[in-house]
Amino acid sequence: MQNKNKTVVKSMKLLDLFRTNRKLSLNEMVHLSGIPKTSAHRMIGSLEDMGLLSKDEEGKYTLGMLFLEFGQLVADRLDIRQIAYPIMQALRDEIGEAVNLTMKDNWEAIYVEKLDTMHPVRLFTKVGRRSPLYAGACSRIILAYLTEKEQEEYLIKTELQPYGIGTITDKEKLRLVLQQSRLDGYTVSHSELENHTSSVAAPIFDYTGQVIGGISMAGPDVRFQKGQLPILIDKVKSAAAEISQKLGFLGPLK
Template identity: 80%
Template sequence: MQNKNKTVVKSMKLLDLFRTNWKLSLNEIVELSGIPKTSVHRMLGSLEDMGLLHKDHEGKYTLGMLFLEFGQLVADRLDMRQLAYPMMKELRDEIGEAVNLTMIDNMEAIYIEKLDTLHPVRLYTKVGRRSPLYAGACSRIILAHLPESEIETYLKETELKPIGIGTITDKQKLRTVLQQSKLDGYTISYSELEDHTSSVAAPIFDYTNKVVGGLSIAGPDVRFPKEHVPHIIEKVKRTAAEISQKLGYSNQK
């Protein structure tokens, strides 16, 4: 903390509350943040002046429109997202299920692009959603391709909490799954992030041969019968490989 500006850190703590809360009053922000009310009031005023927060007629705060501008700038500058989009659309149109693209950020997976299924019943994964690396195919495939030392450090420091009915919470079982996923070049999850869902994912590599993301097809488990899974695996792996090639990856290096 000694090298960080405390006011900036506290301001970010306030903004972080809006990840999971759409609208908050001053008192709610004080209660959730644990920061003194006078300090919160002062910081909220500054954040509002800068356009980072907006206060409505009820005196409640929401994220300001400046975040929309910044968010679009970040999205536009993610080369992987731009390169992957046409191939993701082709994959979605061919298989008919939702296609998700994740990248690793601070030892979490963050969804940076998605294309919804063509079916009326769908999963509502949002761009910007984060998930732990141990849960869900599109997250776990990244973890599987990290260096062994990083995997072990992650497993030692991370509590495997159940999220869905199929979340892997046993570390030895997870190690086995990770090893097999790396050998196979894909992984499958069943009800790990949401109950009664299935997902197939393959890794994406950059020009340094480093894993940078994951590509998945996901949907309700009733639409993933066993006889169709091999075809889905083939298509996901093929598309992830094409994206990796566009990013400069070559398995000959």
């Protein structure tokens, strides 16, 4: 903390409130952030002047349009997203299930692209959604391909909370699943992030051989039964391999 500018840190704390709140008043921001009202008022004014916050006629704040511009710039510069999209589209069109693309962001997975299923019954997932690395196939496949040191660092500091009835909350079991996923080149999840949903995922590597993301197919568990899994696994692994190769990965793929 000693090397961080305290005003910048507090400003980010205020902006971070809008991850889970669409609109907030000054008093609400003060209450949720714990920042003194005078300081918060000054920082909010500066953030508004810079276009990072916008105030409506009711006096409530929302994220400013500058975030839309920045967000589009980030999206446009994500090579993996541009490379993966046509491959994801072909996979979705062939199989008919939703296809998701995730990337590692610190100790979480973030969804950077998605294509919805053609079926009327679908899952709710959106670009920008975050999930813990231990839960859900598209997140856990990233964790599976981190180094043993990174995995242990993550497991030591992370409390495994249940999100669905199938979430793995036992660390020894998770270690075994990670090991097997790495041997297999894919992972499967059932009711881990949401009940009665399933997902199949494979890892994506960059030109250095490092795992940078995962691609998955996901849907209601009734469409991911044991007899249907082999074809889904094969297609997801092939898509992941194609994306990795286009990113310059030259190593062997399972």
